[in-house]
Amino acid sequence: MDTGTTTPDLLSSVAGSGTGEGRLGAIQSKLLSARDSGRKSLCCYLMGGMSPDWQDVARAIENGGADIVEIGLPFSDPMIDGPVIQHASKLSLDSGNSPMSVIDSIPCMDMSIPVAVMTYYNIIYKAGLYRMAGRIASAGIAGSIIADLPVEESDSWVTTANDAGIENIMLVAPTTSPDRTKIICDVSQGFVYCVGTMGVTGERDELPNSAKEVAAKVKAATDKPTLVGIGVSTPSQAASVCAIADGVILGSAIVRRITEGEGARGIENFVRLLRRSID
Amino acid sequence: MRETSSVADTYSGSPGNIHSQLDVMGDPGRTGRYGEYGGRYVPEPLMAACLELENEFRLAWADDDFHNQLDSILRSYGGRPTPVTECGRLSERIGVRVLLKREDLAHTGSHKINNVTGQALLARRMGKNRLIAETGAGQHGVATATAAAFMGMECTVFMGEVDTLRQELNVFRMELLGANVVAVKSGSKTLKDAVNEALREWVSTCETTHYCVGSVMGPHPYPWIVRELQRVVGDEARDQCRQLLGGQDPDWVVACVGGGSNAAGTFAGFTDTSSNLVGVEAAGGAAITHGTPGILHGMLSNLLQDDTGQILEAKSISAGLDYPGIGPEHAYLASVGRARYESANDDEVVKAFCQLSELEGIIPALESAHAVAWVIREAGKVIPFGSTVLITLSGRGDKDVSQVRDILRKSKNDNEEGRVQVG
Numbered sequence: 001m002d003t004g005t006t007t008p009d010l011l012s013s014v015a016g017s018g019t020g021e022g023r024l025g026a027i028q029s030k031l032l033s034a035r036d037s038g039r040k041s042l043c044c045y046l047m048g049g050m051s052p053d054w055q056d057v058a059r060a061i062e063n064g065g066a067d068i069v070e071i072g073l074p075f076s077d078p079m080i081d082g083p084v085i086q087h088a089s090k091l092s093l094d095s096g097n098s099p100m101s102v103i104d105s106i107p108c109m110d111m112s113i114p115v116a117v118m119t120y121y122n123i124i125y126k127a128g129l130y131r132m133a134g135r136i137a138s139a140g141i142a143g144s145i146i147a148d149l150p151v152e153e154s155d156s157w158v159t160t161a162n163d164a165g166i167e168n169i170m171l172v173a174p175t176t177s178p179d180r181t182k183i184i185c186d187v188s189q190g191f192v193y194c195v196g197t198m199g200v201t202g203e204r205d206e207l208p209n210s211a212k213e214v215a216a217k218v219k220a221a222t223d224k225p226t227l228v229g230i231g232v233s234t235p236s237q238a239a240s241v242c243a244i245a246d247g248v249i250l251g252s253a254i255v256r257r258i259t260e261g262e263g264a265r266g267i268e269n270f271v272r273l274l275r276r277s278i279d
Numbered sequence: 280m281r282e283t284s285s286v287a288d289t290y291s292g293s294p295g296n297i298h299s300q301l302d303v304m305g306d307p308g309r310t311g312r313y314g315e316y317g318g319r320y321v322p323e324p325l326m327a328a329c330l331e332l333e334n335e336f337r338l339a340w341a342d343d344d345f346h347n348q349l350d351s352i353l354r355s356y357g358g359r360p361t362p363v364t365e366c367g368r369l370s371e372r373i374g375v376r377v378l379l380k381r382e383d384l385a386h387t388g389s390h391k392i393n394n395v396t397g398q399a400l401l402a403r404r405m406g407k408n409r410l411i412a413e414t415g416a417g418q419h420g421v422a423t424a425t426a427a428a429f430m431g432m433e434c435t436v437f438m439g440e441v442d443t444l445r446q447e448l449n450v451f452r453m454e455l456l457g458a459n460v461v462a463v464k465s466g467s468k469t470l471k472d473a474v475n476e477a478l479r480e481w482v483s484t485c486e487t488t489h490y491c492v493g494s495v496m497g498p499h500p501y502p503w504i505v506r507e508l509q510r511v512v513g514d515e516a517r518d519q520c521r522q523l524l525g526g527q528d529p530d531w532v533v534a535c536v537g538g539g540s541n542a543a544g545t546f547a548g549f550t551d552t553s554s555n556l557v558g559v560e561a562a563g564g565a566a567i568t569h570g571t572p573g574i575l576h577g578m579l580s581n582l583l584q585d586d587t588g589q590i591l592e593a594k595s596i597s598a599g600l601d602y603p604g605i606g607p608e609h610a611y612l613a614s615v616g617r618a619r620y621e622s623a624n625d626d627e628v629v630k631a632f633c634q635l636s637e638l639e640g641i642i643p644a645l646e647s648a649h650a651v652a653w654v655i656r657e658a659g660k661v662i663p664f665g666s667t668v669l670i671t672l673s674g675r676g677d678k679d680v681s682q683v684r685d686i687l688r689k690s691k692n693d694n695e696e697g698r699v700q701v702g
Contacts, residue, residue: 075588076589077466077471077472077475077576079479079576080324090466093589098589099588121574122588125579126584148321148574148577149320171323173323173327175324176326180326184323195324197483198483199482199483200483
């Protein structure tokens, strides 16, 4: 399914909205310097507020050797998430958390690796773009990933986020055409998030071929750091993807462990395993 | 809403299309915007499928062969055109002249067949042989399963678990028609969650599967495609009304609104007339009356949501209207004042359901009974006595009779208990 013939006018109006260049943010700097030193990068996800000890778990992720921690802001209708992260989102909301309460608790966690928030656009739209960008930036959060904000709709948020110093990370999928890939890579900041498999977030027994293919496609289109997520579940899968990609993102494999009651120590050990597998 | 107004300003920047009568219910363009509403907020993995669908629809809709094929199926299989019926006894009772556009007489018992037939043909053009669909009351699920059977396609329907229980017979109907029905257990277990699950399924199958969206909602191009495929309701009704009314259009055109497909199709036939257009929402799911702008299921529209952007559950007697959003074009029509949106509560709806059955021998779907209820309530008030009113009766009520029987029995028992206590 190639969409190279579509919406050239639209895409060209997005291209050159001029966000890719200029001073580098914390995420991109960190990932580029890792790459320059021949190191692969590890980004780990957890849902903010999903368990009483989620802040300890975030620090455990840092201690285990992750380069970036990605924190989910809970949303009632997470369209691209499978059952594990849906459940985590519900746990978070049911325990009285909100997107803002999660953001506001991040400074207290005193993380030394960059933090990105991952959420859905309604959370930002409802809060107001300007207000949300200010709140994210003042919490010391470096980046945002908005799952349902494709490049055509991204201009308002990218501009607002950039003004606040936030790097907005964008997704490239296995079905993304070469033309689109180029434009998304231009607009994306921090890194390019390669969707490793056509499907929702969740663990899979086998690493699909598409995981490496999409990484290769993005590497050919940009020098920006290229990380693969969605469908990467185990240390050996992470290692396999890193043969091509600059790094990996793991979400459901971590969230499931937290849900099953593995505390900070268990998660730190798992992250250490991941780290070792890609080093 | 102050913070979002800057965004709204950005989006409404498409020059001059806001108040131009010509563009009302026209082509929303590549961005799929209706004023500030609409758009395409989907994860990147779904973009290719949405773009492919838009391209294919643009080609098909400009292709006489496609129209001929669609019209022929709708005539010989779908039961079109459906008649317009004068409601003599109801009109006499309430003092306004009521005409019904009888989508309840279309195949599968509702207007949904118009949309699914078109989308199934589109799917075939794209070489996709599997349909997935969400359903609330089950009408769209039944229609999709029907089109799939007719065209020899595979079909999976996602339905909230709560709805599978209150519309048990429709589950069986879909299974009879060869569809696989998946009971959705996430979230509120109703229509909203059925849409989420259908979208999730589509992410992993979109290269071989067409998501047959059931209403004028979702990411562009769906709100546009579904309105165009339902336009036949309004186009037919306008001609039929003119014949009945000596060349005049009805003073009022009324339809129920959940996502809003039968209303959109009906209104599309009347936007360039002087008819007053009214969409009637369920009181417990009134996205225009009680909602605020937000993004859900790929579209920017009015939604029931809390202050932090979490989507709220709609609550209504009719599973088909239990949706916390509304099609973006309705949000637009409301914002520019071309249509007005009202609501009817469950009690009024049950009364209207019974009244239309007794007076006209027509058992309406509970969804459609919302439109009837509003007209009965407002006759002689908002609607002046002597007016002519066209109501689109979007579906028939056979699916709802056991639910209404239970409601009536319960209220009878409650009344009797009440009397005993008083005594």
